[in-house]
Amino acid sequence: MKIMVGQGSCGIAAGASKVMTVLQNNLSDKGFDISITGCIGMCWLEPIVDVTEDNGKLHRFVKVGENEAKCIADAVISGNFESTLSLEITDEDNSFLTQQTRIALRNCGIINPESIDEYISCGGYSALKKVIFSMSQDDVIEEVKVSGLAGRGGAGFPTWFKWNAAKQSQGDEKYLICNADEGDPGAFMDRAVIESDPHSLIEGMLIGAYTIGAKEAVVYVRAEYPLAIVRLKKAIEQAKALGFVGKNIMGSTFSCDFRIKAGAGAFVCGEETALIESLEGSRGMPRLKPPFPAQEGYWHKPSNINNVETFANVAWIIENGGKAFSAMGTEDSKGTKVFALTGKVKRGGLVEIPMGKTLREVIFDIGGGIKNDKQFKAVQMGGPSGGCIPAELLDTVIDYKKLSATGAIMGSGGMVVMDESTCMVGMAKFFLDFTAKESCGKCVHCRIGTKRMQEILTRIVEGNGRSGDIELLEELCGAIKDGALCGLGQTAPNPVLTTIKYFRNEYEAHINDKKCPAKECTSLLTYEIDSSKCVGCTLCAKKCPVSAISGTLKSPHVIDADKCIKCGQCMSICKTKAISKN
Amino acid sequence: MCQCSCNNNINLELLNPVLEHYASVKGSLITILQQAQEIYGYLPTEAIYKVAEATGNTPAKVMGVATFYTQFRFKPIGKYLILLCKGTACHVNGSETIAQTIKELLGIDDGETTDDGLFSLSFVACLGCCSLSPVMMINDETYGSLTPEKVKKIISELKNNNN
């Protein structure tokens, strides 16, 4: 019997370590082996425990607490899983997985990420072997070209093209770099891959290094991902021990060393030239392009940079052929894409689907629709560089071009779902707060422009918007798109532009009527007690932190609007739903 | 040598192993600073000067790098470092209320430390636990699906532990 506990960051945050301890305490001395696995992507069900019987039957237990773990241990010992049936995943929840096609995530949540043997037993490193011993550099480039693989970091640039450019650059010192600085707030695909299947990244990178002729590979990981760094380090050591990393890999003439560099907290370092500056130990301020990294990159040597998900696809493509990959997807976008589905969706987690599915399929079929049966309002894709796509465009096909046409972008895979209670002006402000904070400060358009946009948005949500502010924002957006130095600045206006495009009426309501239609902007809200519903229980008056509510026992209470700080605590404590906000 | 008027209680020798290992490896400035922060909990001025000298950089350059990245701190932090996630999913699920609650409870804002040296608050871009949003991390422990009540409880427990 095989017992695995999901130990991704999400799982651990949800309490997987405690569950692990309970299982170990109850089962280890009885000869059961309990191992860890990564993240299966069903984050809303964490912690998850998988028990596979010797006959291959899988029992997947979800939302496991310490008590449930004890029951599972008993079931394992007895071999009878009748009593724990209620703890197992429902068919409905399981459909979250069965509707997916997993390539980049193929091993995630299935194998032990800390065991290279498990990776090899799933066919790991055979693609590397194939490449080294039977394919030329151009063969690999051709295969990747056939696959149609495009950069999964957001821009969607053809991978083969970058590899070819780096390969063709003169020089014996070249670098292969993995961008694991997943900075989009609301995205965690790369973290999940590194934590759950680090060898697929290493193998993909080795193939890339072989192809461009790099002798050194560097992974630039966010410092906020400590577990990913630990697991990646371990994996590199293991690969080294087996001769997959280092000198004369698998006995060939191909050598490649690996290094991990931890980022130090700067979103802009996701931009490739800023990332290079950071790798070199400098301030992460983007360089001018050209020259492109393929010509002059890390230490001014030819360098190639791809993100984690891109590399995680490579070994599969080599093994199964580029055609198998390009068989999936649309005319323009091939293969699969991983999304981090979060926000007001019932089932949030990691979703990998072939390109070409619609947003509706992902959010409603896989994600199960909106929490608490509220109304879907918009989905945010591409994070601070992306935009909000409204309900009327839910049937948009997931494809680089089609998504760009909406004003959003494919992005790295963040997909944040919003319902009727999310203010879209507030959303734009949220992203501008982020970009203004993360701007490196080098170019004028971004440094001052994002600050000014943030200030205008702030005054709008605070009820101080002026007529003409929308037009002012639009003009700033246009100029920043045109004038900013790097991708961060050039795309920073997108959240504002898309919300203006699809939710202009919300902007107008804030500015002209001083109302927030989503009832989220506290400055524009008033709380009121309906005297016909209030029973005078005094709970709200006791709860109010600023003593803004007055009234005597058993008679209706009143809120003093001048004192009220709009914290909403009265409303949440009221048992008779007598309090409303407007 | 330290040129400023700060206190000199910093044991700079603790930096030696780090510098021996990395000072001559080009491009290691960020790594060295990260390790220095591991040692002291923050980056003392003296340490910055020492790193500059050992790596052949000017203090201006080292300071430039250190102030660019949000990870680096220039003041000691409290016993409990609260990292409050300000990611998109957390925002959509009400992280602003959580931030407000913490600020009111502790009387500190982003980047500040309470007078008793117990708590420091830091807003972070995304902790990557979006399905548990809103989320915060205190030292190594992650707390998810937060509500103001839950936050109050967590913080008062930590306070009680120290009474």
Next chain:
Amino acid sequence: MEQIKITINGKECICNKDEYILKVAKDNGIDIPNLCDHESVAAFGACGLCAVEIIDDGNGRKLPKLMRACATKAQYGYVVSIDSERVMRSRKVALELLMSDHEGDCLGPCKLNCPAGTDVQKYLKQISQGDYHGATQTIKNVIPIPASIGRICPHPCESNCRRRFVDQPLSIAFLKSYAADKDLEKDTFVPVCKPDSGKKVAIVGGGPAGLTSAYFLRRHGHSVTVFDSMKKMGGMLRYGIPAYRLPKSVLDREIDEIRSIGVELKNGVSLGKDFTLQQLKDEYDAVILAVGAWKSMQMRVAGEDLQGVVGGIDFLRYISSQESEIPDLNGKKVAVCGGGNTAMDACRTAVRCGADEVYVIYRRTRSEMPAEDIEISEAMEEGVTFMFLTNPAEIIGKDGNVSQINLQVMELGEPDASGRRSPVPVEGKFEYIDVDMVIMAIGQTLNNTGLDGIELTRKGTISADSATFRTSDQNIFAVGDATNRGAGIAIEAIGEARKCADVVDSYLNGSIKPYNAPFVSKRNDEDIDFTKHEKKQRIEMPARPAEERRRDFDEVNLGFDDEEKVKSEAKRCLECGCHDYDDCKLIKYANYVNLKDIRFVGKKNISPVERKLVTIERNPNKCILCGLCVRVCDEVAHKGILGFVGRGFGTVIKPEFSAPDVIADCKNCNKCFNACPTGALKLIEY
């Protein structure tokens, strides 16, 4: 090196392949705006001003993105636009954003508030160094008659001088006349006029406006004739302002200077009588009307037509036209109606003519009086009786002569549109005073004789375009009191006249260039800390005692007698204006894109001015983060003392962290100072 051809703004440029477009443009005499580029360091790409549009990449395609010329290499067949609409839009927003975070004064409030735009800060500096000729030269770049103007100007410069927040404003006007007097004494400044253009300009009116346009048009190389109906030139300065304020000898001397550079002055000829506009138009290439406002306005009270009722300006003109004998008002009682400077001139003149009693009738109180405060107090010292809160209701006559004036008593009511409390009659309350003469000094307007065919405003003044000074007749320009809003102060007329001279010069050269007020960066007074300045008393102008001066028309003020005191007064200047204004690339390009106002106003990134470099004062608030100082210090001086600190909007440039006040390691090469495109770095004067 392979030579290729590219086109920049229609100009074909041969250059090396892979040369940066910015460099190619520069080599071909085309200025692509940029703030962060410098030949000594690598391209940086921060400012974004050099963005250009590649409208043809040599293969018939337009590049989708704007390209930074500093970092884009020339490729065969490139067609580059450096000022397409899209480029200009992006550039304008960049400059607007930069200005929105720029905390500094291009110009001091003195210069900004001087209608003539006198470079006060500069000439005060010259005066403080004893360089009076230099100072006069500075002033004469905008005012041809500084000795006269310094004596009589109501000096908006002083009213706005920031020194008033420390102690008192500088005595700017008198310092001006002091320097100009010194200059007139010997080695008088003579401007160099441009070679003769062969164009002829006629100017009607020899007052401050006419003389000023004549002076500057002559300096532009044109042949200029001034026509004036009076016996002598000077207009209001001679016939409106009494000699005790402006001695005629000073005015004569300055007019001589104007004549000496070749301006032809014709007196005693009147428009509409001796010559017509048509004649001037036929004979000259351009005509400027600077005829002033010589018609006294009427109050429309009963009895205004009585003998003994005169207009203020008519009275003053009459008195000052008397060559030798001054009319005797001995035994007479005179009432002057009005509260402006003309009223003060009239009442003080009446005193000097020996009047027994002189009254000023004013319907508000002293604090609302538009006249200069010093004029009011000097009039009071000289014995004038002020009857505030009274208004003539009727002038009563006897045998056709004025004998009495009936005054309606007033009180102050609600503030009007101008913010002044408006006077309202106290019902039924009147006062009577016995008078022999009533002077109506309540304003003056244009006398439109000979101006047939020229469009007038509703106020009865000449309608002239505020940017081109053109009247309804395209060949005729007009300036000064005669135009638009009507009578003002002399320095306003002078300011307009100089601008008009430049416009007419451009017109004569074939293409009219309307006046366009330059955009400047300004600080708010509230944002400035004045406490750091040591208090220092303002110099006082010595004056003759009232008893003595009220008997004659000699100058009231005695002039400064201690040169050291004058210099030290000039040193009180806070030097608000930026030392780099003339060379600042930021303001140059802000005006290049015709920035008018900043729409993206917001928080500014403020940090203290400091002196941590040996010879240089750093003002981070004027810094635009182009990084040139950092890069030059690092790449050229090999010092690396300066660095960026922080990121995003809060980024600043600082010398090494926590260093002592002055960095010994700075090798004081001033390379950073030389590279700085703005006034953020300033050499320290020791």
